[in-house]
Amino acid sequence: ERKQRLAVLGSTGSIGTQTLDIVRNYPERFEITTLTAHSNWEALAAQAVEFAPDNVVIANERFYTPLREALSSQPIKVYAGEQALEQVVRSEAVDTVVMALVGYSGLFPTVSALLHGKKVALANKECLVVAGEIITALSAEHRAPILPVDSEHSAIFQCLVGEPSPVEKVILTASGGPFLHKTAAELEKVSVEDALNHPCWTMGAKVTIDSASLMNKGFEVIEAKWLFGLRPDQIDVLIHPRSVIHSMVQFADGAVKAQLGTPDMHLPIQYALSFPERMPLDGPRIDFAELGCLEFFKPDTARFPNLGLAFECLRRGGNAGGILNAANEIAVAAFLDGQIGFTDIPRINTETLARATAIARPTLDQYRQTDAEAREIARSLLPAQARSRN
Ligand code: NDP
Ligand code: MG
Secondary structure (H helix, E strand, O other): OOOEEEEEEOOOOHHHHHHHHHHHHOOOOEEEEEEEEOOOHHHHHHHHHHHOOOEEEEOOHHHHHHHHHHOOOOOOEEEEOHHHHHHHOOOOOOOEEEEOOOHHHHHHHHHHHHHOOOEEEEOOOHHHHHHHHHHHHHHHHOOOOEEEOOHHHHHHHHHHOOOOOOEEEEEEEEOOOOOOOOOHHHHOOOOHHHHHOOOOOOOOHHHHHHHHOOHHHHHHHHHHHHHHOOOHHHEEEEEOOOOOEEEEEEEOOOOEEEEEOOOOOHHHHHHHHHOOOOOOOOOOOOOHHHHOOOOOEOOOOOOOHHHHHHHHHHHHOOOHHHHHHHHHHHHHHHHHOOOOOOOHHHHHHHHHHHHOOOOOOOOHHHHHHHHHHHHHHHHHOOOHHHHOOO
């Protein structure tokens, strides 16, 4: 049987490197056509030497020359720039695109992959937050399946296997992040270091901050709507600090199915690639006797307004998710840069959502305009000395 040929976009990141672990474990099943990074050309060059792809892309053009030189003895094409990401995913030599870019940068490469009928193993939830309507329409029109990589959505997807009946609701579980028990006053003072210290998962910086602010869970609500065709009232969020249950599905007869596992992204990444099969995966297994009990409670949207903002975007529809995503990217970058406090993130998001132009049925071009406008507004809300930097 022919190997599955992968384009791994964002191969130097947390999801990207874990994807390459799976390829390393199953060389008879997978081969790599494309690897890409933004700036980390040294890691990209090392990956290229190991996996011998047809081509690599460095999105930040400043690093084209050193990457080119590092790979000069290899038969590997080297491209630079964000446009190149849209080109490489179209190749005849790609079966599956692993979409592990972070943020808005994932949108247009995902659109390109779907337009060309590629299977997309989707980690980049932001593209669904921004343009879920267009992404899911392209997937249907071009028969390009989207397989969820995000652990909650993979859990729901796994629960839905063999279930032809419509779901009553889905329950997305959330660890609650490092600040679960902090008061509103304490949240004002948390440091970048505290926010980067997630209790259950090791991930890229942006999604780690989003997890601490519950923006990540809010984005996952929007992601669930589009992946599974749900109404807002069919999506519940439940805090479950141990992260043993990755999410649940409730059916019309009251039955609830859950997917459980240790917190390890290799499983959902691998399942997205091997579906409908399961491939063996080494690692720790759940010890139920040791676990004792599982704890659940309702999220607090007063302390974590980002979660409420995401539900508001679901109700508003149109370009609202694009506004929220753009504002949040600016706010998170400013927080990581030490320019604003943690609780300024939801403040900037709320204010940008109130000010930016609402569009009911945006085209892809209008999503682009929305992104630019919302970034501009969010930047204007940063303290003066931070504006030029973000
Ligand atoms: P990382 O920050 O670890 O990696 C991001 C990757 O994308 C890197 O390869 C990076 O390159 C590249 N990149 C960053 N910015 C750009 C850009 N503007 N243009 C092109 N490439 C870019 O992120 P994660 O792997 O943590 O997350 C990726 C996606 O998966 C996110 O959408 C996240 O929400 C989602 N996700 C992640 C989980 C996790 O466990 N990490 C869990 C569930 C979902 P470079 O290394 O050069 O900077
Ligand atoms: Mg998740």
